[in-house]
Amino acid sequence: MTDDPSFIHLAGVAKSYGRGEERLPIFDGLSLDIPRGDFVAVMGPSGSGKSTLLNLLAGLDTAEAGRVSIGGSDLSVMGEGARGRWRTQTLGIVFQFYNLLPMLTAAENVELPLLLRPLSKRERRERVATVLGLLGLQERARHYPRQMSGGQQQRVGIARAIVTDPALLLCDEPTGDLDRRSADEALAMLNLLNRELGKTIVMVTHDPAAAKVARRVLHLDKGTFRPEVAEAA
Numbered sequence: 028m029t030d031d032p033s034f035i036h037l038a039g040v041a042k043s044y045g046r047g048e049e050r051l052p053i054f055d056g057l058s059l060d061i062p063r064g065d066f067v068a069v070m071g072p073s074g075s076g077k078s079t080l081l082n083l084l085a086g087l088d089t090a091e092a093g094r095v096s097i098g099g100s101d102l103s104v105m106g107e108g109a110r111g112r113w114r115t116q117t118l119g120i121v122f123q124f125y126n127l128l129p130m131l132t133a134a135e136n137v138e139l140p141l142l143l144r145p146l147s148k149r150e151r152r153e154r155v156a157t158v159l160g161l162l163g164l165q166e167r168a169r170h171y172p173r174q175m176s177g178g179q180q181q182r183v184g185i186a187r188a189i190v191t192d193p194a195l196l197l198c199d200e201p202t203g204d205l206d207r208r209s210a211d212e213a214l215a216m217l218n219l220l221n222r223e224l225g226k227t228i229v230m231v232t233h234d235p236a237a238a239k240v241a242r243r244v245l246h247l248d249k250g251t252f253r254p255e256v257a258e259a260a
């Protein structure tokens with residue numbers, strides 16, 4: 028697909044932490060191409076750079092060298108403000124520990140990203156109701172996080188991530204805090220978002236069951252991807 032540039036394109040990315048002699052290199056020339064509509068699981072030992080990669084893809088951190096381009100936007104040349112605006116338009120993030128605001132109901136948590144959009148209250152409510160329905164959470168709309176199970180809270184987290192209809196979902200250990208059944212429900216939802224709605228998904232995970240749901244598994248080890256790529260079903 029030479030005339031169809033990758034949706035996610037990393038070339039020669041360098042990233043380190045610390046300064047001078049204390050400098051800890053994480054990536055030194057990392058490259059990666061992910062087409063639109065892919066569902067990629069990133070696995071690897073602790074400290075291999077998975078979270079660092081997600082932070083670069085989210086535009087939350089910047090590379091010292093190389094190019095990070097997503098959906099045609101070159102994050103490496105954007106300032107912080109531009110990256111913030113890009114993030115609200117392009118990205119949904121699903122966190123391991125859900126990151127819901129405890130004083131807001133499920134519906135209010137899901138509505139949050141929409142407050143940055145020029146939408147009427149009615150339009151916001153309709154969108155929230157649609158995604159809560161998609162996630163099977165209609166009955167939970169007025170419940171607070173403390174009144175929900177971990178699995179339900181994670182589904183609220185997924186609803187919040189997709190309510191703005193982003194092209195890209197980044198998931199950081201989305202099943203890491205869930206029992207098997209809730210984990211499988213969350214994975215089924217991610218699978219549906221990828222296969223039915225065409226969302227591109229990059230998911231960092233230690234969970235082999237999560238990796239099986241993805242279309243591809245990338246193994247990160249000491250800051251580089253292992254050459255072999257296991258193809259999913």
Ligand SMILES: Nc1ncnc2c1ncn2[C@@H]1O[C@H](COP(=O)(O)OP(=O)(O)OP(=O)(O)O)[C@@H](O)[C@H]1O
Nearest residue numbers: 044045051053071072073074075076077078079080
């Ligand atoms: N802000 C930081 N300052 C200094 N060192 C950092 C920082 N963030 C991460 N590191 C170091 O960079 C390396 C890669 O960290 P990273 O969090 O990307 O790994 P990971 O693969 O996500 O690990 P885990 O599976 O444990 O979450 C680790 O050695 C970590 O200690």
